[in-house]
Amino acid sequence: MDGAKGDFSVEMRRKEVVAAVLPMKEHRLPLSNLDLLLPPVDVGVFFCYKKPVSATGEDNIPFTFTSMVCVLKKALAQVLVSYYTFAGEVVKNTVGEPELLCNNYGVVFHEAFANIELRDLNLYNPDESIEGKLVPKKKQGVLSVQATELKCGGLVVACTFDHRVADAYSANMFLVSWAETAQSKPLSLFPSFRRSLLNPRHPGRYDPSMDYMYVPISALQPPNPCNQVDHLISRIYYVEAEQLSELQALARGSGQKRTKLEAFTALLWKIIASGEGGSCKRCKMGIVVDGRTRLSGGDGKEGETIKTYFGNVLSIPFAEKTAGELRERPLSWAAEAVHNCLESAVTGEHFLGLIDWVEAHRPEPTMATIYAGGSSEEDCGPAVVVSSGQRFPVAKMDFGWGKAAFGSYHFPWGGDAGYVMPMPSAVGNGDWVVYMHLLKGQLQMIETQASHLFRPLASHHLCF
Known part of the structure; x- marks a missing residue:
């Protein structure tokens, strides 16, 4: 692969906070006992897309990086209504344990450009090609997203989430729901936050x-x-x-x-x-x-x-x-x-x-x-x-x-x-x-x- 040393630059072009499209009453949601077993670590996930074959998407809007980002943001704001914990913040309770403040703080959304083609990404060595470049560092909130345009017209969509709030199964539910929402499909699964299911x-x-x-x-x-x-x-x-x-x-x-x-x-x-x-x-x-x-x-x-x-x-x-x-x-x-x-x-x-x-x-x-x-x-x-x-x-x-x-x-x-x-x-x-x-x-x-x-x-x- 070209670019095997990860020698490409990423330009951060825009950052904004995407909140749930509907308002919600602020409340606190305790973490379950099984959540409390997790240290404060973040998990990243990323998806690579080639340049769209179809010239246009819904409503005949041309597939450009700008239009694809608009789809991602609109769907994210909608799906956060159901997955509201990903729009919250982790705070401490009175005894110092972490818990969720469900306040619709939102998700920090980064837009970037990488001067490399998808075929040249050295995915074998993600320390060089992914870390610190295509997967965002989460500094605020529970979830952070980055959409990166590639030189070939391709796209990388990446997320970083707080492991104390979600395991891979939960993150997968969210990701599928996000994609379904982007295509105006009904959600195949709705998340449950019933902590009583895991009561001691x-x-x-x-x-x-x-x-x-x-x-x-x-x-x-x-x-x-x-x-x-x-x-x-x-x-x-x-x-x-x-x-x-x-x-x-x-x-x-x-x-x-x-x-x-x-x-x-x-x-x-x-x-x-x-x-x-x-x-x-x-x-x-x-x-x-x-x-x-x-x-x-x-x-x-x-x-x-x-x-x-x-x-x-x-x-x-x-x-x-x-x-x-x-x-x-x-x-x-x-x-x-x-x-x-x-x-x-x-x-x-x-x-x-x-x-x-x-x-x-x-x-x-x-x-x-x-x-x-x-x-x-x-x-x-x-x-x-x-x-x-x-x-x-x-x-x-x-x-x-x-x-x-x-x-x-x-x-x-x-x-x-x-x-x-x-x-x-x-x-x-x-x-x-x-x-x-x-x-x-x-x-x-x-x-x-x-x-x-x-x-x-x-x-x-x-x-x-």
Whole structure:
């Protein structure tokens, strides 16, 4: 690709605040106990569009950057009526916990121009092409948006949102609703903000394993000394469906079929462990689990409500094995360990217990243990979190000028643990796009040992 060094400039041309089109009564909305498990980190997402094939859109208005931005802003103002939390602000309550001030502050909307063509964007290295250029830094509010015109007439639409307010499932709901609104379609889903769905039980109860999976922030140790010689960087890879099927077959053990995500996670775990010098180093692998289907309570009205719940409904169980075990044992063994880890968190009782665990520790801030990484010489092996992005709605992100040629989350969160998210390709053929935020040495191991599987994202992988 041209521009492989990310050597292009972005000119910020305009900034304004887009508020919901209808006024609302100002009120405060508490964060749920599951929201309170998230540190104050922002998550980015972006979609790339080629120059519109059709010359005009609705009402025969020509598709120019200005007209497309008008569509985005108008639809945003409308959809914020339903997704009003994205137009609010995060403030502190009387005991110092974060909560939402629903005041229709609005969304900061940036307009920009980048002197590069879509085909030349080095999406394999988002640290150079995306970070600080095409995905906005959120300085105010809960959500920030940037629309960037490319030299070829293409467009990049990017958002950055506060993870404490929404998980990926919630953000995906919003993104689809935004695109539907832009095309004057009825919303396929309406968000629910019923915090009572995640209320703690009285008396509360939880399994002792929660004290292993989650930790009060005051109990955290200093940063992992082993990681100070390396640093986390971001890369995006393309994985073909055929390779995923072959990997899934290799992960089958004793007649037990494993999912593609389990097989993928197992391979990633083994590769990362192979780079550890000592066989006794503990390697942690966490998997993000969405609790909506676990808490749905059947097919009744309450079940439907929790499926459209807007907020965080996540748990991050993790497994821990030595580097020696992971190197010596077959892929099927690692896949079974991943499967068993997931089994511990795919029940309604697990999520109810997690809600109760947070309640027992409030107002002390808490977080997932795996995000803390190892902190001692004996326990300074790697820690990585895998989050399935298979619901990523890249195929649905049509604002009226065509489907996205590419889309991805962008989450260089800055913690000690690595983060990996596989998502469906915009091509829609079963291929994956995989965003990785890992140590530089870990990525080198992946590219050395599994170059046949993880191919650096290139322009021919885009849906042109």
